[in-house]
Amino acid sequence: MIVLDRITIRQGAFRMQDICMEVPRGEYAVLMGTTGSGKTTLLEVICGLRRPDSGRVILDGRDMTEATPAGRDVGYVPQDGALFKTMTVFEQIAFALVVRRDDPAAIEARVLELAELLGIGHLLDRAPAGLSGGERQRVALGRALSFCPGILLLDEPLSALDDEPRAQIVALLKQVGARTGVTTLHVTHSKADAEQLGTMRLGIAKGRVLPKET
Amino acid sequence: MGQTIKKELMGTGEMTERTWRPPGTGSDRAFVVVLSIILATYASFILLLIVADVAYASRGTGDGAAWPFAEAFLSAFRSPEIRSAMILTMISCTITAILSVFVAVPAGYLLARYRFRGDRFVDALLDIPIVLPPLVVGLSLLILFQFLPARLREAIVYERPAVVIAQFAVACAFAVRIMRATFDQTDRRCADVARTLGCSRRQAFMLVELPEAWPGVLTAVTIAWARALGEFGPLLIFAGATRNKTEVLSTTVFLELSIGDLSAAVTVSLIMVAAAVAVVITARTWGSRTFKL
Structure with a gap:
């Protein structure tokens, strides 16, 4: 469950005041807003990369406002993936588990399991440089899901994709939601994303988050 | 038309x-x-x-040598003064390059990633060794070290440590510039993602950002090395030009010229040209992979 309680963020001329939002456990929430409405900023607040000026961030019942990003149990897929350029696909997906000093055999098993779910088993030895947009999103998704987080944050995961890979990733996101039960917050400017994926739709405008009429 | x-x-x-x-x-x-x-x-x-x-x-010296060019080089290598200058040059440049990168990586990273009070002042301050006339750098070093206790001062000024300090004063500023540009061009979001995946800031830096910046680090090493090789003005003032002690190749050229041995000066210059060209080629090969200087 994601709860934002009266979050206020000021940065230069940009301002978001008293944002309140709640995504119940296991929901796939799509948050719609125009460019510059603060969608990415809100994701950064939830995963701990940005400290709000005031307000609380409550994740799965625990107040995480002061927690480091590492301690929040949140998988984050930034726009266009931000893959690690010096690592192979296998190393990217294994990264969070290697940092946690998991058993190498368990790490390999988890990477192979995710690679199968995401359809990237044939890419494990590749560097990110030559991957297509759809492949990059799959790898970024695998990396974010590797440590079985309770919450998944997606920043415009479909915006850079052509029709065919887009349809594949939509199907994949639905499958991931169903298989893992992860609470997902997907931000986008696209109405189509919300209609295809959201079990819950929210809109952000003028520094406020409101339920969106369907 | x-x-x-x-x-x-x-x-x-x-x-x-x-x-x-x-x-x-x-x-x-x-x-x-x-x-x-x-x-x-x-x-x-x-x-x-x-x-x-x-x-x-x-051109040869008129003594009928079959390979005047090779002969000139051999005679340069045979001279104990030039040999000692060459060894000191290689060692001091290498120490300077390593020290410079050791300072430049954290400095460049901090300036590229964090906004803090006075960051623009610090940024401008780091350019001063680049724009300052070399003689002024040397003189300033000499003045600064006057404030040290006499025993420490005597161990440094006009001694070999002064060679490295004079080279470092300027070379490090170039290395900082390169590392700043490198970290400006590496995607900070990768480090952000690494932190959500369980890394502390230090781990995100060591495991993700530093490997991505590695070509920049190698470029910074080579450029710092090349700057140290060319250092002359500050060296002359702060370390002196004592043969077999603080003489490096750039000082050799000056000393040979001042005693009128033009061909020895040219030969030593060519050794430096070869070293500089090798360094430029290395820097280009490494640097061009990820970013342009």
Whole structure:
């Protein structure tokens, strides 16, 4: 469950005041807003990369406002993936588990399991440089899901994709939601994303988050 | 070049005749030619500088040597002073390059990633060794070290440690510039993601950002090394030019010139040219992979 309680963020001329939002456990929430409405900023607040000026961030019942990003149990897929350029696909997906000093055999098993779910088993030895947009999103998704987080944050995961890979990733996101039960917050400017994926739709405008009429 | 064409005036059905020239043609070639001439002139000027040195060193001294060029080099290597200068140069440049990168990586990272009070002042301050006249750098070092306790001062000033300090003062500023540019160009979001995946800031830096910045680190090492090789003004003032003690190759050129041995000066210069070219090629090969200087 994601709860934002009266979050206020000021940065230069940009301002978001008293944002309140709640995504119940296991929901796939799509948050719609125009460019510059603060969608990415809100994701950064939830995963701990940005400290709000005031307000609380409550994740799965625990107040995480002061927690480091590492301690929040949140998988984050930034726009266009931000893959690690010096690592192979296998190393990217294994990264969070290697940092946690998991058993190498368990790490390999988890990477192979995710690679199968995401359809990237044939890419494990590749560097990110030559991957297509759809492949990059799959790898970024695998990396974010590797440590079985309770919450998944997606920043415009479909915006850079052509029709065919887009349809594949939509199907994949639905499958991931169903298989893992992860609470997902997907931000986008696209109405189509919300209609295809959201079990819950929210809109952000003028520094406020409101339920969106369907 | 003009071509006479008939054209209907818009909508009137009336035909007009005028000289037609496709837009832009003709001037394009001249533009590129002028640029090429300027580039070629400067490139050949640099090439001529080196060729002239080689030609001068190959002229021979009239003693009938079969390979005057090789002979000149051999005699330079045979001189104990030049040999000692060469060894000190290699060691001091290497120490300077390593020290510079050791400082430049954290400094460049901090300046690229964090905004803090006075960051622009610090940024400008780090450029001072680059823009300051070299003699002023040397003099300032000499003055600063006057404030040290006498025993420490005597161990450094006009001794070998002064060589490294004088080289470091300038070379490090260049290394910081390169590391700053490198970290400006690496995607900070990768480190952000690494932190959500369980890394502390230090781990995100060591495991993700530093490996991505590695080509920049190698470029910084080579550029710092090359700057140290060329250091002369501050060295002369702060470390002196004592043969077999604080003499490096740049000082050798100066000393040989001052005693009128032009061909020895040219030979030593060519050794430095070779070292510099090797460094530039290495820096280019590593640096061009991820970012442009």
